[in-house]
Amino acid sequence: QQQVKQSPQSLIVQKGGISIINCAYENTAFDYFPWYQQFPGKGPALLIAIRPDVSEKKEGRFTISFNKSAKQFSLHIMDSQPGDSATYFCAASNPGTYKYIFGTGTRLKVLA
Amino acid sequence: KAGVTQTPRYLIKTRGQQVTLSCSPISGHRSVSWYQQTPGQGLQFLFEYFSETQRNKGNFPGRFSGRQFSNSRSEMNVSTLELGDSALYLCASSWDRGEGYTFGSGTRLTVV
Numbered sequence: 001q002q003q004v005k006q007s008p009q010s011l012i013v014q015k016g017g018i019s020i021i022n023c024a025y026e027n028t029a030f031d032y033f034p035w036y037q038q039f040p041g042k043g044p045a046l047l048i049a050i051r052p053d054v055s056e057k058k059e060g061r062f063t064i065s066f067n068k069s070a071k072q073f074s075l076h077i078m079d080s081q082p083g084d085s086a087t088y089f090c091a092a093s094n095p096g097t098y099k100y101i102f103g104t105g106t107r108l109k110v111l112a
Numbered sequence: 113k114a115g116v117t118q119t120p121r122y123l124i125k126t127r128g129q130q131v132t133l134s135c136s137p138i139s140g141h142r143s144v145s146w147y148q149q150t151p152g153q154g155l156q157f158l159f160e161y162f163s164e165t166q167r168n169k170g171n172f173p174g175r176f177s178g179r180q181f182s183n184s185r186s187e188m189n190v191s192t193l194e195l196g197d198s199a200l201y202l203c204a205s206s207w208d209r210g211e212g213y214t215f216g217s218g219t220r221l222t223v224v
Contacts, residue, residue, distance in 0.1 A: 032210075032211045034211070034212075034213075036215075041217070042217050042218075043116070043202050043204075043215030043216050043217045043218050044155070044202070044215045045214075045215065046212060046213070046214065049211065049212070089154075089155065091155075093210060093211060095210075096210070097168055097210065098143060098145065098160040098162070098167050098168050098210035099145065099157040099160060099168050099170065099210070100147075100155075100157065100213070101157075102154055102155040102156075103154075104154050105154060105155075
């Protein structure tokens with residue numbers, strides 16, 4: 001019940017296209033859902049985060065869509081660029097636990 | 113504004129030895145978390161500290177321990193190293209609420 005399932009494992013998108021990464025969870029107590037971007041040799045960097053009371057949040061080219069009833073959330077990267085090529089992780093957190101449960105990661109490659 | 117600083121960046125140790133990793137959080141951040149990242153298990157929570165108190169601990173053996181100092185700097189220690197402890201160890205800091213964690217670049221530990 002503590003798992004966060006992430007798909008796809010890898011994704012190849014043409015420059016200018018839309019990249020979509022999906023995550024699903026079981027634990028309805030989760031109340032904070034961040035997305036992180038990680039480049040080789042670096043730590044994960046926070047991209048965008050959402051709470052269950054909001055169905056969508058947009059920051060620049062990055063959008064989180066949240067479906068509370070389906071217990072799913074997704075990251076959309078609009079106008080994908082080669083510089084977006086990285087590994088993306090979704091995560092979820094229970095209030096008061098101070099820890100993230102991470103998805104398994106999606107390796108995104110954007111072709112020039 | 114300086115980010116999360118982890119030292120050393122790389123470390124090679126022999127089985128049976130012990131190791132101490134250091135983390136300096138962003139100035140003003142009082143919550144420090146540690147994660148282990150491996151290709152097989154992904155990102156796994158080790159422990160979280162706030163005001164020198166451990167508030168949560170992941171499912172790791174007692175060989176893994178940590179502490180936090182009054183200036184919020186944190187260390188983690190792994191005793192009796194095993195080959196399976198080879199991983200990227202990531203430190204993250206936050207103000208307090210257990211969200212919005214900023215990660216450091218990690219310490220790459222190799223056990224031979």
